[in-house]
Amino acid sequence: MRKHSQQILIIGGTSGIGWALAQSYLQAGHQVTVAGRHPERLDLQALQQYPGLRYLQLDIADAEAVRAAISGFAASGLDLLIVSAGTYVNSRRQALSLEQTERMLATNVSGLVHAFQAASELMLRQGRGQLVAIASIAGLMQDYPGASVYAATKRSVIQLTDTYRRACAPFGVQVTTIIPGYIDTQKLRDLNQGDASHKPFLSSEQQAASRILQAIASKQATLVFPRRLAWLVRLLNCLPAFVLRFRPD
Numbered sequence: 001m002r003k004h005s006q007q008i009l010i011i012g013g014t015s016g017i018g019w020a021l022a023q024s025y026l027q028a029g030h031q032v033t034v035a036g037r038h039p040e041r042l043d044l045q046a047l048q049q050y051p052g053l054r055y056l057q058l059d060i061a062d063a064e065a066v067r068a069a070i071s072g073f074a075a076s077g078l079d080l081l082i083v084s085a086g087t088y089v090n091s092r093r094q095a096l097s098l099e100q101t102e103r104m105l106a107t108n109v110s111g112l113v114h115a116f117q118a119a120s121e122l123m124l125r126q127g128r129g130q131l132v133a134i135a136s137i138a139g140l141m142q143d144y145p146g147a148s149v150y151a152a153t154k155r156s157v158i159q160l161t162d163t164y165r166r167a168c169a170p171f172g173v174q175v176t177t178i179i180p181g182y183i184d185t186q187k188l189r190d191l192n193q194g195d196a197s198h199k200p201f202l203s204s205e206q207q208a209a210s211r212i213l214q215a216i217a218s219k220q221a222t223l224v225f226p227r228r229l230a231w232l233v234r235l236l237n238c239l240p241a242f243v244l245r246f247r248p249d
Helices: 016-027 044-049 063-071 098-126 149-171 186-191 205-217 227-236
Strands: 007-011 031-036 053-057 080-083 129-134 173-180 222-225
Touching: 007 016, 007 063, 007 098, 016 031, 016 205, 044 053, 063 098, 080 098, 098 129, 098 149, 098 173, 129 149, 129 205, 149 173, 173 205, 205 222, 222 227
Parallel strands: 007 031, 007 080, 031 053, 080 129, 129 173, 173 222
Antiparallel strands: none
């Protein structure tokens, strides 16, 4: 028996893990809209290959644009929202400017609120739906003097998704938090002079997508992977702040 075709929106879905997830859902016959600041990253062949694919230009930091995009699903319904959009600046290599800091906060934190708020309102009216946020294992690191702004934003993502989970669960809306370690995306390679193979416990896009898809399908509350890196972070959190040198961000 053919499964119900879902209406799926992936913000930050034009590249990286967001696009990997989009392709998996498209191959399964779902209707997928990918949104991002640079939809031109999608190649023409991909657009022709997947008749169920729609795309739109969207900056998640723009609250009105996000609300307008999600309201477009009111007639057909929105079954699944995945927020994969995020921005990162390596604060160990350069001092963060005010503009960079504001951009990280606007994208990683405020942007998530814009998307979750608009989508949860629609899903609560429907009485069904699932919200998913891609956080980072950096968000599991305890705060300490000198910790990165990026890690702080991802701690906020984890906390925000937990809040939405508790608020929406009684009304048939599920919330899943994905907390991955290093994924071998083009973005990560670009940040590491084209080669991210030295990153600890590196996952391929395919490995990461497979685990994330399983967690979403089972409506798992939280997925943390790889486990070995999660255990390492837990160990580091036991150390005094002054000896911390490793940052998984």
